[in-house]
Amino acid sequence: MKQLNKLAVAVAIAAISGSAFAKNSPEDANNITWKEKYPDQYASWATTAESDALDDILAEDPMVVLMFGGYGFAKDYNKPRGHHFAVIDNIRSLRTGGPMTATEGPMAASCWGCKTPDLKRMYDQVGEGNFSEKKWGAWGHEMANSIGCADCHDAETGKPTPARPFALRAFAASGQKFEEQEPNIQAAMTCGQCHVEYYFNGKDHKNVKFPWDGGMDVDSILAYYDALGFKDWTHKISKAPMLKAQHPEWETWQQSTHYEMDVTCIDCHMPKTENASGKEFTNHNVANAIDAFDQTCSNCHDTKAELVDALASAKQEIHKAQIAAEEVIVKAHFDAGAAWEAGATEAEMKDALKLIRHAQWRWDYAIASHGIYAHNPQLGLEQLAKAKETGAEARAALKKVLAKHGVSKVTYPDYSTKAKAQAIVGLDKTKLDAQKKTFLEERVQKEWPTKVQF
Ligand code: HEC
């Protein structure tokens, strides 16, 4: 009878949380709790704070501002850095705005989705849907820990286990049920719970959903969003119904040679290392994958120097293809803007706007993970070429619309700097900064556990 009750409780918990895993206790979300028992793992995890460089993508490449015109990523977009900064960077980003109350601000609560073990703690406490339905600013007072132990380990078994029920649902729906995977894939799934493409499902409490029902390649996800009629935003200049791809590392890796050869995120990003007394443990820093050369890469690659060279040239090629695609897509947005101004109708614009949406989706899927040159350069180059081609088709279609309305030449503004590009898409950076400053000083510093300076 006792056994049966326990089983009933377990089933009930699984039904509520959407997963069959033990709940971590509230203390488990706190990284310090794990320090004494696992000093080596804790210390190597803590070194993610050393990867602190803030690289401003918009300053480096102002065309990106125009690509995201009308959307948060035009306000602020940096390269990823150490896991230590996930909560800090989310609070500081201009994208999350300056909500002074629980009910204002541009972002939904699910924006905390890939930042902190406090997410699972809150899901357990209030329910996933109740959490997600609120605004981002409603939960800052609960977000005390950056990406940590309880995001990736079940506190009871210690095993690498993704804490996010929405990820476990998506893995299962894509035919890779967590419980049925080999241990090395289960370990990689701890990364895949966050390093993926996702959206907030308006039909399900704005919970996080991975758009994998039809597959996770670039075309299947695009077909999924098209069939759903989903858009992340309407472009400020072209009025195209746009999609934002979010870091699809898991998806692009699944289509790579390394995946076929059973080399996972963990093999490259979390090599084994030795502590001062010679005991082996897993390095939890996750950056600098190339440092794993001797243990991992050397099984198949000849020398580190060769690999460093290959990475550098792949990076350069991807960058070149990225810029080439941007040059076309940015002009397509302006061409569409000019066509609207000249009096084009929705019916005339429909096909061209769809081409812009598709071109930019391919561009974003290829580059949004920032590591495509290492993970799958072939896929990256192929999609960037298609993005450029599709962008050119959009421009050809728009040329006809423009001609019909008597426009033979479009003039393009100067978008050579981030500030100029932001002004073009109607952003008032001074105002956004001031709003953020007040929010950080008056709300975050006073009421939230993670303190962030302006
Ligand atoms: C991003 C996911 C992730 C985070 C965060 C994380 N771990 Fe791990 N951890 C793993 C994975 C994956 C493995 C298994 C590595 C393997 O199988 O090669 C692992 C292995 C371990 C092991 C087994 C022994 C070893 O060193 O291989 C311990 C103990 C451990 N982690 C403790 C911790 C502690 C303590 C924290 C927090 C300070 C932490 N982990 C944070 C993913 C994570």
Ligand code: HEC
């Ligand atoms: C809870 C969500 C989450 C999990 C789990 C997670 N990541 Fe991350 N990762 C992030 C976020 C968010 C950032 C960006 C943080 C920032 O810039 O503030 C990031 C950044 C990174 C970076 C850039 C680090 C740097 O120093 O530049 C790498 C590499 C990375 N993650 C690899 C991994 C690997 C490998 C795993 C699995 C072992 C993993 N991540 C698990 C969310 C996650």
Ligand code: HEC
């Ligand atoms: C074959 C080895 C390998 C595999 C497998 C691999 N990576 Fe990487 N990853 C790299 C290398 C190399 C880089 C380039 C940066 C570097 O040298 O550390 C990189 C870059 C990244 C970056 C960008 C870091 C930045 O600061 O811009 C992220 C994030 C990342 N990887 C996450 C993952 C995740 C998640 C997986 C699994 C789904 C994965 N990687 C699989 C080798 C690998």
Ligand code: HEC
């Ligand atoms: C199990 C074997 C294996 C291991 C281990 C391995 N690789 Fe590879 N790697 C390959 C193969 C096979 C290719 C494809 C070669 C080709 O097509 O020319 C490749 C290609 C690459 C490329 C070229 C880009 C691409 O994807 O085609 C890079 C960069 C790379 N590997 C980095 C790494 C790094 C970094 C590590 C270690 C962290 C590593 N590899 C570990 C087998 C491996």
